[in-house]
Amino acid sequence: MTVRNTPNGFNLNDAGRRVVVDPVTRIEGHMRCEVNIDDDNIIRNAISSGTMWRGLEVILKGRDPRDAWAFVQRICGVCTGTHALTSVRAVEDALKIKIPENANSIRNIMQLSLQAHDHLVHFYHLHALDWVNPVNALKADPVATSALQQQISPSNPKSSPGYFRDTQNRLKKFVESGQLGPFKNGYWTNPAYLLPPEADLLAVTHYLEALDFQKDIMKIRTIFGGKDPHPNWLVGGVPCAINLDGVGAVGAVNMERLNLISSIIDRTITFIDQVYIPDLLAIAQFYKGWLYGGGLSGASMLSYGDIPDQANDYSAANLLMPRGAIINGDLTKVHEVDLTDPEQIKEFVPHSWYKYPDEALGLHPWDGITEPNYKIGSKTKGDRTNIQELDESAKYSWIKAPRWRGHAMEVGPLARYVIGYAQGNKEITEQINFVLKTLDVPVSALFSTLGRTAARGLEAQWAAGKMRYFMDKLMTNLKAGDLSTANVERWDPETWPSSVKGVGFTEAPRGALGHWLKIEDTKIANYQCVVPTTWNGSPRDEQGNIGAFEASLMNTKVEVPDEPVEILRTLHSFDPCLACSTHVISPDGTELTRVQVR
Amino acid sequence: MIELPKILLLGIGNLLWADEGFGVRVVEHLQKHYRFPDNVQVVDGGTQGVYLIEHVQAADVLVVFDAVDYGLPPASIKRVENDEVPNFLGAKKMSLHQTGFQEVLALAQMLGQYPQHLLLIGVQPEELEDYGGSLRPAVKAQIQPVIDMALAYLQDFGVSAECVDLPGELADPILNIQRYEQERPSPEQACRLGDERIVLSAAFEVKPPSASDMPSLQVDVDYRGKY
DSSP: OOEEEOTTSOEEEOOSEEEEEESOOSSEEOEEEEEEEOTTSBEEEEEEEEOSOOOTTGGGTTSOGGGHHHHHTTSOSSSHHHHHHHHHHHHHHHHTOOOOHHHHHHHHHHHHHHHHHHHHHIIIIIIGGGTOOHHHHTTOOHHHHHHHHHHHOTTOSOOOHHHHHHHHHHHHHHHHTTOOGGGTTOOTTOTTOOOOHHHHHHHHHHHHHHHHHHHHHHHHHHHHHSSSSSOOOBTTBOSOOBOTTOOSSSSSBOHHHHHHHHHHHHHHHHHIIIIIHHHHHHHHHHHTTOOOOOTTTTTSEEEOOEEESSTTOOSGGGEEEOOEEEOTTOTTOOBOOOTTOTTTEEEEOTTBSBOOSSTTSOBOGGGOOOOBOOOOOTTOEEETTEEEEOOTTSOOBSSOEEEETTBOOBOSHHHHHHHHHHTTOHHHHHHHHHHHHHHTOOGGGGSSHHHHHHHHHHHHHHHHHHHHHHHHHHHHHHHTTOOOOBOOTTOSGGGSOSEEEEEEEEEETTEEEEEEEEEETTEEEEEEEEOHHHHHTOOOOTTOOOOHHHHHHTTOBOSSTTSOHHHHHHHHTTOOEEOOOOOBOOTTSOOOEEEEEO | OOOOOOEEEEEESOTTBGGGGHHHHHHHHHHHHEEOOTTEEEEEEETOOGGGHHHHHHOSEEEEEEEOOOSOSTTOEEEEEGGGHHHHHTTBOOSGGGOOHHHHHHHHHHHTOOOSEEEEEEEOOSOOOOBTBOOOHHHHTTHHHHHHHHHHHHHTTTOOOEEOSSOOOOSOGGGOHHHHHHTOOOTTTSOOOOOHHHHTOSTTSSOOOOGGGSOTTEEEEOOTTTO
16 A cells, blocks of 8 residues: 655545546547545546557658648547647748748637537537436426526527427437447446436437537638648648639639638537537536546646737737646746746656656657657556556556646646636636636636536637637738738748757647657658647656646545546546547447456 | 439548558549549548548448458458448547547437448458558558449449549648658657557457456446447
């Protein structure tokens, strides 16, 4: 038994039974979670492990930096565009390339559409099932559901009893056919589900509606990116030419296409206002007593910021999505963040399956090394090919441990919103105050699983509004005669210095994302990505600080240990993305989540 | 005039993982060497999950190319039609939040629009654990036979493709298979493998759990068929 206090304020005790969840489902990539629970089923020790080697950086060595975006957007099926944008920004930073205003507006619209899209899909299709019970929805009275709908969102026209009855019948047919599809592998009899049947039916109905609607949002990126899936990107701007007088759908983006985008933006705003936000608040109302999952939120949070208002100015004052760091729970001081400062961001590997010359020291990503070193500790149960229980005192994850000035940090929508709130950002403060007032909860309620989920919804709403802003800005600029979308002055490698380095950053839907690269003799010499889930899913560091996932699970009560819905709920609230690839599962296509209680 | 059926030829998989890229490479070959009538779309679906629903819903006839583990000898071709397709497809997961293509089909069905005809042409992968690698020769050699099989199927729907002499332009020239292979960093520069759990063990293989595998206190959470 080990009892230990971490420098970042958690008391770890591994005496109790070990619960292993592997893989954690409804996330991107492969992740394993182990916790120790005491006699009252409360989590007293937590371990998060990325279970697959992510060779993202090394496969780029020696390649043309102008190509990197196409590779990084294939790494993962979710933040494709964000990786591509981060990559072209890193190359532009290295080569001092300035992009035209139109390119900045278009990139922002694409990035914001991804925010809105990803948050919507996450809420309804990946996270809702942690709160909503589709099986229970079969018991609902459609008349009561209709009444609930009219109460929470009077402006939503789709609220008749017949509408909900139709969904219920579709669901019934689907379940009776034996195909539970996305609803299989749920813990549908678990007491952790608290919604009445009519709220479950409402949410399931919107699950389908959102699935239908998200197809529209995607068209924004298809049009500007020229193709779908995998839109095109370009170092120096955007690859779409604009011809306002053009006709037809092929070739340059014309007025008809721009009008289509504009109308999708309006519908996105309406959908989020009429469906997403009211549902979020209605569900939160039933769960507001469940305040677990805070972890590092409120204590240590980081955002790089994003969405430059003017092109080519990446200073905090010009970024509409807030930038900064909060440490030691002091919300009165937001620290400045500099991605080029070797003292700020460092990655450590004492508990990660990588090798550094001196593992007591961290490395800034520009000097980062990605050399795998798969080694398990002496207290591991099982063996190298089949780990039953990880030994967290040794190396135990394929994720490195990034730290900001030595602190483990949480990144993502909640971090951005708390930082914005602490900075007095007007829009963010208004949104947060509205939610706190509606739910009648104090600010401290934000620092929870539910707070993370709420911040994501608010940010979707904010992003949809900002799409409108940049669309108007783009149209104004185009109509004034500026049609430029790319700067190709430095396209030719002959014009490049022999040795340069750059950093590109974005705020991906799930948090701060940075790509650091070095270019030597026109080829990539080093490429390091620190992705949001590297921050949130990080293992322990040399000092023993635990990462954001680990911290968020501490002290949570698990009602039924072999149905750890509480663990999944909290981990899903981060929208984890362990970018990697496919793996083989069971013959009929189901990936079995194994929960082992020892 | 009879309306022509909308046909979607869709390649899925991750081209960064050796044979896992088979479906995408079939589509690349089709885009380079064939021209189709307007009612046929050829799409590189990559690892996109939920984002592909729209394409699936819009199709009357869907042909999917993919690397699927059937437990057959490497590079074997397996052809599956209609109702059987979802059962076979899921044998591996695609990237989007573990949304397998099987789930994409289930969601499309739940939304109420679904292709009338489905064909899956899968190839048994030889190697997946080779990050940054390309197709193994035996798997690569199946690209043309698989295309021929798909074209024969399309004839039933009155579609014939035109073979072009000069390779056409690719939508994603950066990832062109020749360039992808030629510009690959050396193994000394860039480690290509995962850890032993994957490389050596059966832990990640297709294998339903059997009673003897399980320690006494283990619970398999699998509610299939329960509701």
